[in-house]
C-alpha cells in the first residue's frame with residue numbers, strides 16, 4: 001500500500017510527533033472526558049486497570065443494501081487506522097483480500113502515539129492527512145465529531161461514515177466481518193469469503209482463543225507486574241502456540257482448511273509482529289516464531305496472499321513499539337524466559 005504514504009514534506013504537520021516531552025507516567029492515561037481531550041490524566045476507576053487494549057464503543061453495522069442506516073456504498077465509508085496496531089491491521093488485511101482498496105479508502109495515523117494529542121494525522125513519511133476531508137488533525141477529533149459528549153479511550157481502528165459523520169464501528173473483528181460480508185454487491189471480490197457459513201462456529205471458537213491467548217496474551221506477558229503474572233501469561237501464550245503448531249503439523253494450508261478464513265487473519269497480525277516486537281520487547285522470549293516450523297509456514301502463506309504484504313509495514317510497527325518503554329522500568333525483578341539451548345557438544349557432555 002505504498003500509495004497510502006505521501007511524500008515527505010519537512011514543513012508538514014509534524015508538530016504532534018515532535019512534542020513528545022510530556023510522556024504519560026504509569027498512573028496516567030490519554031482519554032476523552034465528555035468530549036474534551038485529556039492528554040495526561042489519572043484514569044477514572046472503571047478505566048484504572050492497567051490495560052493497553054480497549055473495547056470499541058461504537059458498534060453499528062454496515063449492511064449489504066436494505067434500509068439500514070448504514071448500507072454499503074463505494075466511497076462512503078472510510079477507515080482510520082495505524083499500520084502499527086495489530087487490531088487495526090486485521091481490517092487492512094480483510095480490505096486487501098476482499099479487493100476493497102478503492103471502495104473503502106483509508107487514512108494512516110502516525111505510529112508515534114505518545115504525543116500530547118495521541119494518534120495524529122499528518123503529511124509525513126509515516127502518516128497521511130485525513131483523506132476523508134474533514135480536516136481532522138487528530139483521532140480524538142473524529143471521536144468528538146461522532147459524539148460531542150464522548151468519554152473513553154481514543155482507539156484505532158475506526159470505521160467512519162462520511163455521509164452521516166458518524167463512527168460506524170471501532171471494534172476490529174466486527175469491522176473485519178463487515179468488510180467481508182457487506183460490500184459484495186458494490187464491487188468487493190465475491191470469490192473471497194473469509195467467514196463462510198459452514199465454518200462460522202469453528203472460526204468463532206478459534207478466533208476467541210487467538211484473541212485471548214495470543215493477541216491479548218502477548219500484552220499480558222509484556223505488562224505482567226510480577227513474576228507470577230509473567231509466568232502464568234507465558235504459559236498461556238506458549239501452550240497456545242504449541243497447540244496450534246501441532247494443529248498445523250498435518251500439512252493443512254490454512255488454519256481451517258484449504259482456504260484462508262478470518263481465523264487466519266486474526267492469527268496473522270500478532271504472529272507477523274512476534275519476532276520483531278513481542279519476543280524481544282514484551283519478553284515473550286521462550287521461543288521465536290521462526291522456532292515454530294508450522295506457524296512460520298502459515299504466516300508466510302498468509303503474507304503471500306494477494307495484497308497482504310502491502311499491509312505489513314515494519315517501519316510503522318517498529319517505530320510505534322520501540323518509541324514507548326512498555327513498562328520496562330516496572331518489569332525490574334521479573335526474570336524473563338530464554339530459549340532452552342543445549343550447549344553441550346554431542347558425545348562430550350560428561
Ligand SMILES: N[C@@H](CCC(=O)N[C@@H](CS)C(=O)NCC(=O)O)C(=O)O
Nearest residue numbers: 053054055056085087155156171172
Ligand atoms: N478492541 C479493539 C482494540 C483496539 C485497540 O486497543 N487499539 C489500540 C492500539 S493497538 C489503541 O488505539 N489504543 C489507544 C490508547 O490506548 O490510548 C479492537 O480490536 O478494535
